[in-house]
Amino acid sequence: MIREGVARVLKELLNIEEIPFNVPPQQELGDFSSAVCLSMAKQRRQSPMKIAQELAERLKSKLPPYMKDIGVSPPGYLNFIVDWPALAQDLIPRILQEGELFGKPVSQPGKKVFIEHTSVNPNKAMHIGHLRNSVLGDTVARVLKWSGFSTEVCNYIDDTGLQVVDVVTALLYLAPPSFTEGSDFKAIWGKFPADQPFDYFCWDLYARFQNELEKNPSLLEKREEVLHKIEGEIHPIAGFAKELATKIVQSHLETVAQLSIFYDLLNWESDIIARGFWETTFELLKGKGALRFETEGPNEGCWVVPFGGIVETAEGMKSLDKILVRSNGSLTYTGKDVAYQLWKFGLLKKDFLYKRWGSQANGEMLWTTAKEGEPGEKLSKSFGHAEMVINVIDTRQGYPQQVVVECLRQMGFKKEANKSIHMAYEVVNLSQQSARLLGASRSRLGMEETEEKKSYAMSGRSGTGVKAKDFIQMVKQKVIEKADHPLKESVASTLASAAIRYYLLKFTLESQIVFDFDEALKTTGDTGVYLEYAHARACSILRKAKEQKIDLQWRKDCIPKQLTETERGLLDGLSKFSSAVSKTGKTLRVSQLTEYAFDLATSFSNFYERPDPGADVQTPFIHLRDQELQTFRLSLVWAFQKVMGNMLNLMGMPMLERI
RNA sequence: GCGCCUGUAGCUCAGAUGGAUAGAGCUACGGACUUCUAAUCCGUGGGUCGGAGGUUCGAAUCCUCUCAGGCGCGCCA
Structure with a gap:
């Protein structure tokens, strides 16, 4: 906000696009500085010092907002001295008045962003790697919504893949009683133990099945049989598979709900097929000449997207071309994805049928695609038709994602191709x-x-x-252990949720998280607990102030002539809120949120611990004799509490009033 | 073989558009609680930013080469 004001004036004066800012090495030089003059020196054929001096004079005669003075230091830096009282006078009352709306950009009507995340195979429990995906996607959605977009969050359910088939086959045939034709599924459902979560049982079963497959090839035949029955959709096994997948999806939703993650729509792969999305896509692709039918070579009999031809790899000759339709006529995952991507942009003439799944803990309705659902036109809301599409998928799928975008481009949907974003993140591994x-x-x-x-x-x-629910439970346990007083259940849950979201958010997308229990279970320092603690501490101060009937009403004459270092630090932190979040909305680098939030919380802690850094004794705000100073400092606490609360909201961390 | 990503303090990581003396957290050591919440704060120690060239007034950041690690190049999803 301070820097933006200066940047605006400088841009006008200099006619350049971006103004870089940095912090001077000595505080005496200024509160922040810029090296623009240095980079301008060459093209202007003037010494940077001279440019800086001239510019400083021009700026001084027309001071940017919140500026007290502008200085110059060699070899040509512009140093800005902030008028802190002026900033405080504008910033604090605005934060207090606007609350949740503080710093929010004006909305962009009609601009819809479609965000797909989570998309875990519905055949087993989620693990921490899946959680990274969900947390990233959910946070991006929150930031974009704050930025003024309308958002639609969807969770893609791949219910037709081999993974579901594996678990179904395992359930039916791996252990007695086996499924026999004509029998009902009562005995099969009976295999689920009562003392274990549904998805945990499937987790083990899936692993066991992979193991058994190697030893017992007859299972392969069984699997093939199950696959065809599920694909045929008529056999009772198809219904059983759907029921199983539904139950797993329910487990996943319960898991992520513990981290305040919710969706607008569940998209079932089987519905993409049933609604004939591919047929339309196929015609479009063929019409544009983007598809090629192979009559020879390794891909003989397939429809492929040409993407680089035959190459030599470590494992021999391979084709880089992407198969969309197999030689047996079936569709690959990427093929479905192309059709699905077209639907997201509203480029297909076809649509799903929808029904309500149920209401969620955030109060919002969750919808699902369904064969027995209603057509989109009959609903009060419309799905898809997005301006921009963000797919949160790990980096290993970069290649197929590239194929999807390339297909769009080849079909002539250039704008949509450019607005197709693969939000690629590195996987979580185990130490x-x-x-x-x-x-x-x-x-x-x-x-x-x-x-x-x-x-x-x-x-x-x-x-x-590491299974997601186990991990959540472990963090909760750890938080309880670390507390110096007994914690309420809900408080422990919130702290755990904040800690986990923070841990999964603070790494850059390119950083592979090597998951380590000691590291992940930390509750001190650079953690989500620190943020919650700072917020709760601010709440406590305000609560106590109210108990003691201290007047919290903001008055502009309460601002001191000179602000202390820690007061300035906090004020500076508060002023950066809007640009920090906006920047994240543009770059999708959500780790910048935790970085900013941690900085903000730190500046508050410093202010709280040492409001008068030079003094021997620090007086608690509520004991201050100087009523003006008391109002000012408590207002700063209040402003922090609001902004920190906004940050916690954006990161999906519930707020605590006390810990 | 080709492509993408990573390499910064003992450990885990930040460092958008190139800027002044490269920052956090953890760990180690030393200090601050009859409290507005010590899950905090202060101090000390710790670095040839993988290496070599180059561009630039200026490089952790841009270019080339090189070393090390991860991933991708399925008629899996």
């Missing part, structure tokens, strides 16, 4: 110690006895991974 703790043997991890690796990939196939 050596974590892998050991999970009891993963070397052989199960697929490694030699002497081999040592830094990290281990989680694997559904081998059942190696």
Whole structure:
């Protein structure tokens, strides 16, 4: 806000696009500075010092907002001295008045962003890697909504894939009683133990099935049989599979709800097929010549997107071309994805049928696509037809995502191709110690006895991974242990949720998280707990002030002539809120949120601990004799509490009034 | 083989558009609680930003090469 004001004036004066700012090495020089003059020196053929001096004079005669003075230092830096009282006078009452709306950009009517995240195979429990996806997606959605977009969040359910087939086959045939033609599924449902979550049982079962497949090839035939029956959609097994997937999806939704993650729509892959999305897409692609039918070579009999031809790899010759339709006529995942992407933009003439899934803990209705649902026109809301599409998928799927975008481009949907964003993030792996703790043997991890690796990939196939619900429970337990007083259940849950979201958010997208229990269970320092603590502390101060009947009414004459270092620090932090969030909305680098939030909380802690940094004694705000100063400092606390609350909201962390 | 990503303090990581002396947290050591909440704060220690060239007045940041690690290149999803 301070820097934006200066940047606006400078841009006008200099006619350049971006103004870089930084912090001077000595505080005496100024509160912040810019090196624009240095970079201008060459093209203007003037010494940077001279440019800076001239510019400073021009700025001084027409001071930007909140500026007290502008100085110059060699070799040509512009140093800005902030008029802190003026800033306080504008900023604090605005924060207090606007509350949740403070710093929010004006909305952009009609601009809709479609965000897909989570999209976990509905055949087993979620693990912490899936959680990273959900937290990233949910946070981006929150930030974009705040930025003024209308958002639609969807969770894609791949119910037609082999993973579901595997678990169904395992349930029906791996252990007695086996399914027999004509029988009902009562005995099969009876296999689920009462003392274990549904999705946990499937987790183990899936891993066991992968193991059994190698030993017992007859299961392969069974699997093939189950696959066809599910695809046929008429056999009772198809209904059973759908029921199973539905139950798992329910488990997933319950899991992420613990981290305040909700959706607008569940999109079932089977509905993409049933609604004939592909047929339309196929014609479009063929019409544009984007598809090629292979009559020879390794992809003989397939419809492919040409994407680089045949290349030599470590494992021999391979084709880079992407198959969309297999030689047996069936559709690949990428094929479905192209059709689905078209639907998201409203480019398909076809639509799903919808019905209500149920209301969620955030009060919003969750919809699902369904064969027996209603057409979109009959609903009060419309799904899809987005301006921009963000797919939160891990980086390993970069190649197929590229194919999807390329298909759009080839079909002539250039604008939509450019607005298709693959939000790619690195996976979560397990540290050596974590892998050991999970009891993963070397052989199960697929490694030699002497081999040592830094990290281990989680694997559904081998059942190696930290299950999301376990992790949430562990963090909760840890938070309770670490507290110096008994915690209410709800407080522990909130702290755990904040800690987990923070942990999954603070890494940059390119950073591979090597999950380590010690690291992930930390409750001190750079953690979500710190943010909650700072917020709750501010609440406590305000609560106590009210109890003591201290007048919190803002008066502009309460501002001191000189602000202390920690007061300035907090004020500066508060003033950066809007630009910090806006920046995240543009870059989608959500780790910048935790970075800013931590900085803000730190500046508050510093202010709280040392409001008068030079003094020997620090007086608690509510004991201050100077009523003006008391009002000012308590107003700062209040403003912090509001802005921190807004930050917590944006990161999906529930607020606590006291811990 | 080709492509993408990563390499910054003992450990885990930030460092958007190139800017002045590269920052946090954890760990270690030393200090501050009859409290507005010590899950906090203050201090000390810790770095040839993987390496080598180059561009630039100026490079952790841009370019080239190189070393090390991860991932991708399925008629899986």
